[in-house]
Every structure is written in structure tokens, then in C-alpha cells.
Amino acid sequence: MDIKLEKLSGHSNNGKIGKVYVKVNDNIKSGDEILDIESNKGNKTITSTASGVVKSVKVQTGDTVKKDDILITVDGELKNTSSKKKSTFNYMGGLMKPKKEEIDMDITVIGAGPGGYVAAIYAAKMGAKVAIIEKEKVGGTCLNWGCIPTKAFVTSAKMYDNLKNINEFGLCAENISADIKKVVSRKNNIVKELTNGIEYLFNNNNVTLYKGNAKVLDKNTVFVKSNNTETTINTKNIILATGSKVSMIPIKGIDSKNVLTSKQILDINKLPKKLTIIGGGVIGMEFAFLFNNFGVDVTVIEYMNDILSNIDNNIVSEITSIAKEKGIKIYTSSKAEEIIDSEDKESIVSFSKNNKLHYITSDKVLLSVGREPNLGEIDLEKLGIERNENKRGIKVNTKMQTNISNIYAIGDVTDKIQLAHVASHQAIVAVENILDKDVDMEYDVIPSAIFTDPEIAIVGLNEKEAKEKGLEISIGQFPFSSNGKALTLGESKGFVKIIKDKETGVILGGSIIGPHATDLIHEIALAIKNKLKDIDLMNTIHAHPTTAESIYESILASTETGAIHN
Template sequence: MAAKSFDLIVIGAGPGGYVAAIRGAQLGLSVAIVEREHLGGICLNWGCIPTKALLRSSEVFHLMQRASEFGLKADNIGYDLEAVVKRSRKVAGQLSGGIGHLMKKNKVSVFMGAATLAGKGKVSVKSKDGEETLTAKNIVLATGARARNLPGLEADGKRVWMYKDALQPPHMPKKLLVIGSGAIGIEFASFYNTLGADTTVVEVMDRILPVEDEEISKFAKKQFEKQGMKIMQKAVVNQLDRADDKVTAHIETGGKVTKHEFDTVISAVGIVGNVEDLGLEDLGVKVDRTHVVTDEYCRTGVEGLYAIGDIAGAPWLAHKASHEGVMVAELIAGQHAHPVKPESIAGCTYCHPQVASVGYTEAKAKELGFDVKVGRFPFIGNGKAIALGEPEGMIKTVFDAKTGELLGAHMVGAEVTELIQGYVVGRQLETTEEDLMNTVFPHPTLSEMMHESVLDAYGRVIHM
């Protein structure tokens, strides 16, 4: 059978791959996309989207418990975990179906099956109906990543879970251990803790949310502990002894090992790039610690072969993958493309309280040799935050003292995942403190705290 020929083949239909396919098609390229499991990838089906649906349910449940504070009555408050999960799956399903529609609309040929690079410009696709060969001058690898399984801490789906198990739990945890306090670990800890699980988080680094600014990490930790979470930092889970109804964790802190019993464990200790069985070695593609090595334009060094998203390394964020997808499609179509700068990409964590940041932390800015001016503003000084009943939080801004450039912004509190974009746009437009000070922020909004934090960095704060 003759090989089907395209201008561009994308391997993987997650937020990097499907976006690259759409942009390529918009620019007049003939495009094929190969996906072995679900259109939308992990993000839509087992990651970003269904977790936010779960967290929304726990947020509403939390608010229902606070009804009397708002002058409202809600008796016999409870939840149906099965129904909560069902809603989450429905949301994911709706969006995954939407990707299929977008592929049709943009005339992208979809091949459901496992792809292998069969040589330069050649992709072999194995599906339940057999095998076929596709050819293209340009191929984009967007195969994503999966959860890291540490020896001895492997998931079994019963008592020890990965994110997929935690999204469709076989039971409601009573006593939960979460290993890892990055975004995924903290979001699940927050969800199950809010629903009443006695939750312990173990983090190997010296603080939770280790990529965040230190002040934000400390603030978040205090809030989590107020909600009843136990947090163990500089701690390692050495081993898990499994029984039918419980797991005994051997946790080492300060050289001493203690045993703790749990009925459920969630492992969230990082990710591994999906680089296996693609035929990368035969083509001479460089792989470093399960990630494909690329230049700033996502080129692999093999002519016509690109890698985007999680497989191409940190930051492991859907929006980074999508932007790289657009950039690569534009590059292939002969347009002038701009590389994606990691320090201009915001990170958002949807725990309670939310955490969001962009750019350099205060420590990183100093380490890079900047003389900094730092401003802070607490939620308790903001009328809207108090009216919402969300007075716990803070916004921190870091400026270059010499030029007034906004180097970084860090937030913890209600809705900060939506607020952060204001600073992201500011950084993209190369804003200075003067521009931000002269901007009129609407009242009463949470965004006013962004203004006040800037003013504070320059000794001009009004409401504090």
C-alpha cells in the first residue's frame, strides 16, 4: 500500500500536538495527527481539566460548610463522591469530543494508533486495523509525559494511587499520604483534605511547592496546616508495606525512620518523558533524562524533526506546549516565529488557597545579580477580598531597582490563577513600575492588590 503523504505529521494529540496541527492547517499545510489513546491528551482527559472539575466541587463543598458566615442556611451538608467524579469525567469527555470536531473543521487527518519513526520523514502507525506508513518533510513529536514511578512506591490502583486512580478513586481515603508537593500532589491533597480525609504531605525538599517563591510556600503551608493537613518537609518515603486495607509508610526525616499507617497513598513525584518505542535512537535524536534535547525553536538537530511540550522538558505546562506548537507550525510554514521564553510562562496551582507566579523568585533574581525592589500586599487590606470572605493571601512583586523592569510576581489566595495574567501581559509588553503605577485598576476588585503591591515596592502603598 502506498504511503500517505503530508506536509506535517504531529505525533501526539495533547495541548501541544493538536494546537500545532490546527495552526499548521490554518497556514495551508496538509496535516496528519497520530494519537494512541485520547484526543486532548493527558491534559484534557486525565490532568488539567478533570482535576479542576474535582477541585471546583470541593471548593463549593467548603463554601457550603461556611454558609452561616454569609448569612445563609445549609443543613446536613454532604457529598456523593461518585457523582463528583462523574461530573469531572463528563467535563473531560465534552472537551475531548470538542478536539475531534476541531480536527474535522481544520481538515486535519486523524490516525488513532501508536506511532514510530520509521526513518527520516517516515512515520509508521500501528492500530487495531493493522499498520500503515505516513510520510512528511516535517514531523513534530508531542508525545508528552507520564507520572514517575519510584521503585518500591509503584502504584497498584488499590491502596497506592497515581493521578489517574486519584481522579477515579476506588474508595474515599480516610487517612491519606501524598508523596510530593508539586502542583499535582498539592492539588490532590487539597481536594481530599477538603472532603474530610486526614491528609499528610511528604516533600523531599526543604519546603512544599519548591518552585515557588519562599514566602509564598511558607504562607501556603500555614494555610494548609490551618485546614488540618500535616506537612513533612525534608522527608523521604523509603518503603511502603502493603496490606489489603492499609499501607505502612517508612518515612525518613533527619536520618530517623518512623512508620506511619495510611489507608491510601498518592504518589506525585514528578514525570518521565514518553520517549520509548518512537525510534529516536536510530535517527540519532539526543535524549537527556527522558527528555528530547532541543534548541529554542524546538528543533531536535535531526532535519525536519521537532519536539514540543513535556517531552521537550520543563516547564511541564500545557500552555507552554500549545505555544511551542504554534511556533513550530509557523516555522515550518516559513513564517517569522518567536521562541517561547520559560521565564515568561505563568505557573498556576489550584489548591485552596490558589498559588500563581511568573518570572523570577526574589532569591533567583538576586542570584542572577539583580539589585531588587520588592513589594507585598495582603488580601486583608482589600475590600473585595473581605467581601468575598477570602481575607487570607498575599501578592508579591519583584522589580529591577535599576530599570524598573518587572522581574517576577508571586501570589497566594483566592482567584490568583486568574489574576496572574495581568503581570504576564505586563512582562510581555516589557512594562516598568511606572506603567503599572499609572494604570487605573477597577474598584472593588482583587486586581487592586496587584497595583498596591507595585506601589509598596517603591514606598508608595496606600492601603497598608
């Protein structure tokens, strides 16, 4: 029997297949998740209306579908074994009244991403009675389609690249290949383990989880429909943590089946031979390097004058040089104009540069132009909640309060800084203020981690920012090519760069590109946070042989003495 697409979110006419949860010969039962569909009205998970064995899967990730299209075929039977029973069941289902309940909570959190779930667990640990509502999956974008799954991909890709170059380590390996289906499976297992862990923490800390769409009726009332239960939550405080969604840009042909979002590409079942990435920011460049490590021919089209345009110029120059050396083609100051499907099922991306049109052919196109706040079904205007200056996100003060004193907002929905660890810290700040602790959110010392190859990490001021502030600075820089541990790892590219106040020696900022950069950055972050001076780090003994010695050497490089090993 055929299972068809009955409807999409809102009144959308078509949608794009996201994750597919079933494969041929799977045993499924009625109610099991089949696949996800994304449309311009939102995301929807399609469930099976039959039980049996999957005989065929008619769609795959990236396909565009419309109402009544066949999704899968099943050898089995409908939930009620005859069409007559099914009709009666559906009719009765329409008449059945949902179970209604009303509960009281101290805090209701909407969204269970790295901001929301941290807020809920922390508040519960502090003795508050907490409910959390999530319409998709616990863990949000970060855990399910962002930070964690991409790093699983990055690790697999890096290991594959190392195996291709294993002779450099005095080892031999033959018939090296990448099985992207197994890579995806490993990623899924990691995600499942972590999401299960969060739900365990909810249970262990008496956080009540509702899976469904939340509707904020007023500042003290939240309504949620989950399965056949309608719950009205009378709440003293509300934390909005609805996250962000993929930004779309008006490019002709963007609906091509070859165009994937950063979410969809994590569930591909075949490595593309050629990949064009529209957008050379953090997400785009991470995917550029990981797919390059898998052996994919990668091209990046970036609208700005540089990739990763908001970081230290030296770092940008270094990573651009490394990318080109690895064979990644980069076109900056370029605007994607159109995506055209060719006769051989590839796509042609046209882009303008220096007032001329250029064309790139690839079998897949990744749209990676950033993310924007996801307000979901929250009617800010009705509730009287103010938006921020650019009207994209929710306006909050340093306490993470909106203009309505008992409603707080955290994470990407505030459009402040789109980083998971920022959302998590905002969560702590919001909860502590709800619990009558006077705490302010500070944004001066936030480390950023970029998982290119090599890694990049930054914190505090970069050289350009320091000069714009009129600060007298000293700079120390030390290359990993002079670090013993880096050489043993076979990762000698990159450097550590330290910026300090010239007169006082206080550490102001740091940038690292090289092995373990995303781990090393926290020594510099701690120094900035605690206003440590160069002498404080110089008098701290760093273990040998470690990549951390490069931080010590970069501090020495900022002094008249200079680095010892360079």
C-alpha cells in the same frame, strides 16, 4: 459468561486497573471499552468480547490483576453466537490481511495532547496538509488525566468546603455530603465535552486523525496501524509530541493495591478517610488541598526541605502555614522507605526523617513524585535523534528542531518545562518554523498556576533569583486581608508580591497567593513581557471592587509613597 484478561502490554506479568468504564446492569456490545490497565510496559484499554448486560464487575480502580483474571461477567453472548463460530472467526481474523494505504502529508504530529493538537490545528489553519496520531485519547494527559479533570475535582471540593462553612455568609444548610461518584461523573462529562470539541476542530480544519501506535521509520516516513488499516505516511515534517508519564520511584511495596497514581485517583468511587501523599510538589499539594476540602485526613511526605520548593520563599511559608491550619500534616526533608499493607486493608507508609523511621497509616496512598518524558515506541537511537543533557528528553533548539532538521519535538517530551501552555506555545513556534517563519521559543515570561486553596501563581523572577543575578530590586507586597473584594468572598488569606528593578522601575517578577491568583497573574506577565515600569501600572485605572486592585496596591507598596489601603 466471564470476560478475562487475555494479555497485557509487552510481556508484563501484572498490571493495575485504571479507569473502569462499565458498571452493573450496563448494556454493552462487543468492542465496547471495559477498562484501562496500566503496566510497566504501557497502558492498554480492554474491550468486551461479548454483548449483553453486565452482571458483575470483579475489579475496581487500583486493583492489581494478572493474565486470566476475571474482569467482568456478562449475561449475553459472544460476538459470534457459538464457540465454534468464535473459533472460526478468530482463525479467519488471523488470516485476514489488513487494509493498507499510503498517503502524503506536509506535517505528521505524533501525540494529540495540548502540544500536538494545537500544532495540528494551527498548521492546518495555515494551509498545511496535516495528520495527527494518538494511541490513547485525544487531549492527552492534560485534558483526560491532568489539568482539566483535577480542576473539576478542585471546584467540587471547594464548593463542598464552602457549604460546610456556609453560616459565615449568613446562610444555613443541613445534611451536607459529598458524592464522589457524582463528582467523578461531572469530571468525565466535562472531559468528554472538551475531547469531542477537539475532534470536531480536527474535522472542521481537515486534520486527519489516526488512533493507534505510531512508528517513525525514518525522517520522512511514519507507520501507523489503526483498527484493521495499516497506513504509511510519507511526510515532509514530523512533530513529536508524545508528552510525559508518571514517574515511579523504587519504594518497597509500591505495587500495593492501595497505592494510586495521579491518574488513577481521579476515578475513585469512594473517598478515603485518610490519604498519604508521597511528594509535595505542585501535583501533590493540589491533591492535598482538594482532598482536605472533601474532609479527608491528609498527610504529605516531601523529600525536599520545603513543599513547592522552586517558588518564592514567602509564598512557601504562607501556603505551608495555611495547609497546617487546615489540618494537612506535612513532613519535609523526609524520604518514603516502604509501603506495608496492614491486616485491616490499610497501608502503613514508613519514612525516614532526621535518621529516624516514622510511620503513617492510611487507607489510600497517592504517589505524586513528578512526571518524566514519554518516548513511547520512538527509537531515538535508530533515528539518530539526540537526547538532552540529562538524557531524559529530546534535545531541541530554540526553533523546536531536533538535530534532524525536519523533525521537531514539543511539550513534556523535551523535558524543558512541563506545563500545558508551554507545550501549546512550543507547538506554534514549531509550526511557524516549519512554514519558513523565523521564530524562537522564549522561556523568560511563563506564568505558572497552582490550584491549592488559596491559589498560587508566579511569573518572572522571584526574590531569590533576582538576588542571585546580582540585581538591585525593590519589592512591593500587599495583603488580601486589606482588599474589599477578597473580604466579601471570605478569602482574605495571601498577598500579591511585585519585584521591580530599583533604578528603572521595570517589572521583573510577581508572585500571588490568594483568591483569583491564577487569573490575576497575567497582568504582571504582560507587564514583564512588554518591559513595563511601575508607573505604567500605577497609571492604569483598576476597577473597584476587584481583587486586581491588590496588584495596583502592591506596585504602590514598592514606592516611597507606599500602599494606600494598608
